[in-house]
Amino acid sequence: MKSLKENFQQAHIVIIGSGIIGKFNALELSELGFQITIIDPAQLQNSSNAALGLLMGNMYQKRRGRSWDLRKQSIELWPKWITFLQKFNYELNIEKPLVQLTTSEEKFEKLKRFILTFNDLNLRILDKESIIIKNINKAFHTKNIKGIISLKDGRIDAMTLLKTLDKYLKLKNINFVKEEIIKIRKSNKQWISTTRKNENIRSDMVILCNSLKTVDLIDGLSHKIKLKPVLGQAIEVDINDAKVDLLSLPKQFSINSKNIIPTSRNKLIIGSTDEYSTTPEENTFEKLTNFLDKQPSWLKEAKISKKWYGIRSRPIGEPSPIMKNLEEGLIICTGFYKNGILLAPACSKWVANEAKNYLS
Ligand SMILES: Cc1cc2nc3c(=O)[nH]c(=O)nc-3n(C[C@H](O)[C@H](O)[C@H](O)COP(=O)(O)OP(=O)(O)OC[C@H]3O[C@@H](n4cnc5c(N)ncnc54)[C@H](O)[C@@H]3O)c2cc1C
Numbered sequence: 001m002k003s004l005k006e007n008f009q010q011a012h013i014v015i016i017g018s019g020i021i022g023k024f025n026a027l028e029l030s031e032l033g034f035q036i037t038i039i040d041p042a043q044l045q046n047s048s049n050a051a052l053g054l055l056m057g058n059m060y061q062k063r064r065g066r067s068w069d070l071r072k073q074s075i076e077l078w079p080k081w082i083t084f085l086q087k088f089n090y091e092l093n094i095e096k097p098l099v100q101l102t103t104s105e106e107k108f109e110k111l112k113r114f115i116l117t118f119n120d121l122n123l124r125i126l127d128k129e130s131i132i133i134k135n136i137n138k139a140f141h142t143k144n145i146k147g148i149i150s151l152k153d154g155r156i157d158a159m160t161l162l163k164t165l166d167k168y169l170k171l172k173n174i175n176f177v178k179e180e181i182i183k184i185r186k187s188n189k190q191w192i193s194t195t196r197k198n199e200n201i202r203s204d205m206v207i208l209c210n211s212l213k214t215v216d217l218i219d220g221l222s223h224k225i226k227l228k229p230v231l232g233q234a235i236e237v238d239i240n241d242a243k244v245d246l247l248s249l250p251k252q253f254s255i256n257s258k259n260i261i262p263t264s265r266n267k268l269i270i271g272s273t274d275e276y277s278t279t280p281e282e283n284t285f286e287k288l289t290n291f292l293d294k295q296p297s298w299l300k301e302a303k304i305s306k307k308w309y310g311i312r313s314r315p316i317g318e319p320s321p322i323m324k325n326l327e328e329g330l331i332i333c334t335g336f337y338k339n340g341i342l343l344a345p346a347c348s349k350w351v352a353n354e355a356k357n358y359l360s
Pocket of ligand 1: 017018021022042044045046047050051052054179181182233273310311334335337339341343
């Protein structure tokens with residue numbers, strides 16, 4: 001009798017879309033022994049390349065339901081995947097901790113209640129005499145900043161992660177097709193994905209990870225799924241004030257829901273916005289730097305050195321993400337309008353189990 005892995009080696013899976021979700025699915029499925037083809041016409045222009053890479057697993061206050069289950073699983077899976085992926089890039093790492101700050105007394109009371117309710121030893125209320133709060137107050141000229149620290153949450157550099165996955169997929173000889181799929185159909189138990197150049201790619205299974213465009217591919221198959229675009233913008237700014245050392249601040253933190261990542265003594269990344277739009281506006285700087293009633297002059301006078309955005313997809317009428325078996329051999333795993341980087345390990349584990357059940 002053939003082993004499961006031998007069986008899988010004969011099965012061919014097509015993954016449509018090569019953002020973090022498509023690539024992570026390819027990693028997990030290829031480790032199981034499946035033959036994988038990833039198809040994407042523009043793998044560098046997706047929302048995964050725009051992500052800041054914050055892994056807010058424990059800090060999110062919702063601690064029940066599917067979203068918590070996925071976060072909890074991902075929190076457990078990430079360290080294992082990091083150890084595995086470090087064989088391909090030893091620099092890949094999760095920088096910890098993550099700090100969440102607010103100037104709102106009401107929000108802080110809510111954070112405190114959350115920490116006391118769940119009694120999670122990795123989540124702590126920051127003392128106002130702590131070095132973190134003191135340094136933030138000094139840099140941002142504030143007096144009323146309060147917050148919490150999560151020792152287990154952190155940040156993975158999204159570009160480094162994607163490049164590491166590329167390295168793995170190349171070494172594993174995963175087939176990559178730089179084309180757009182315009183149609184999928186089933187014929188004699190096989191799926192046929194048709195490219196814009198009218199080439200047909202046959203497979204035993206198709207996994208849809210192509211965000212907003214998923215809808216176009218399944219419309220003809222009469223599945224009712226709706227997704228709307230969510231624009232996320234981020235900036236990197238240069239500051240010009242010798243008295244401020246941004247490296248004295250935590251490596252990643254948020255103030256009033258804006259995420260801040262100091263990258264050098266005088267450079268900061270700030271992100272991201274959430275707008276139901278597909279076109280970035282001109283006033284990104286104002287939108288991203290208005291997280292305090294009174295900005296320090298170094299921030300007001302900062303100059304944008306880089307500006308970028310990504311368009312994510314948010315399901316309408318159902319929770320994010322959409323993970324479903326649409327029909328035999330057709331899986332949808334998309335609609336990650338946020339937390340796609342965080343959730344990739346848990347979602348690809350679910351996809352792998354579905355593939356194993358269907359193809360073994
Ligand atoms: C500014 C910003 C900051 C963010 N910060 C964070 C963060 O800190 N932490 C976090 O966890 N998440 C963050 N996110 C969210 C995260 O980026 C997304 O959840 C995640 O990237 C979604 O990945 P994806 O693979 O589903 O989609 P995408 O990365 O958008 O990939 C979809 C791919 O499908 C391809 N495609 C589309 N149509 C077709 C077709 N017909 N045929 C073939 N291929 C097709 C596209 O070319 C694209 O490459 C951020 C997002 C933005 C924009």
